[in-house]
Amino acid sequence: MKNNESLQALVDALKCLPGVGPKSALRLAYYLLQRDRKGAKHLSDTIADALERLGHCNLCNNFSEEPICSICKTASRDVETLCIVEMPTDLLMLEQTHSYKGLYFVLMGRLSPLDGIGPNDIHLSKLIKRIKESDIKEIILATNYTNEGNATAQYIKELLRDIPIKMSRIARGLPMGGELEYVDSGTLAQSLVDRKSI
Template sequence: MKNPPSLDQLISALKVLPGVGPKSAQRMAFHLLQRDKAGAEKLARALDRALSNLMHCQRCNTFSETPLCNLCADTERRQDQLCVVEMPADLLVLEQAQCFEGLYFVLMGRISPMDGIGPHDVNLDKLMDRVLDGVVQEVVIATNFTAEGEVTAHMIAELFKDRGIKVTRIARGMPVGGELEYVDLGTLAQAVYERRGLNK
């Protein structure tokens, strides 16, 4: 027996989520349809609203409902420091650690040649324009300590070599292979405080 086409489409749509395979997607679909129709409707509305209202901040590239996100619009933050992270979740965890007073730039990914993701796919051109605005004096690289994160950090350091911009990397208080989103706040704060220069 075949599933109705609309059920197959729902299962297929749920499989786009990271870590969700065919069986998990099928369980989610059945749960939403059988036991939580209100939750399914809420999810559909929230997803539709997010797709309609969210854009990328013009300065930091994170998700925002306005041309400038609330952090970039905050004149109390240090304008001369720019912390580069891979994803919006990394920005959020740094903010929770309350260890950085500057502004951010979100790459929305990381360089990964094995996955066909190169420098042009992670907004390095936008980062270059942002850093060379005449205000930024230090770039703090806070990419993850994975192989891809290290390649990305190296490429960013090379971009600003001999351009008069100080480039630092958060310290290795972070576990090797670790991702910012899953690190405790104390370790993350220490890593930011003990960042080191890359373009000496």
């Protein structure tokens, strides 16, 4: 099998996808190589291109090809409201509700001591700088309703205690233990409308 090292490398690489174990990875690798080599080439090229061109917005951390993303640049958005989310997928889900017109800040994670993720790993100094240098008057904490998400929201609330700003947490229209990424947009829209001061 020595000359099939590249096949094994492909199988190992595919295992980085969520929900793909060794068996699925092997099936995917064989599918790409024997049934859709053109699609495989296109996939590898577009992944390389996305990795090359996509960085993070200097203001909100969302994915962006420019230093400032299109949401932060849109003049019609409400610049007095900042919604804090864990990941770019959460931002995307909130945008799809079409019920929020403010700005965002993406933490790129959540506090999780067991995984070694502490306050320094979720861009909190950048968040404070953003708040102090802007016209933001209200913050919506839209971290997930998981233990880590709740702890992160609580931590941010304490951190910003001395800054005169209105703070709210998205309402519990979301299922317990639920993640924003997997919630339907109606439920998510309602949780934004029903947000409460904390």
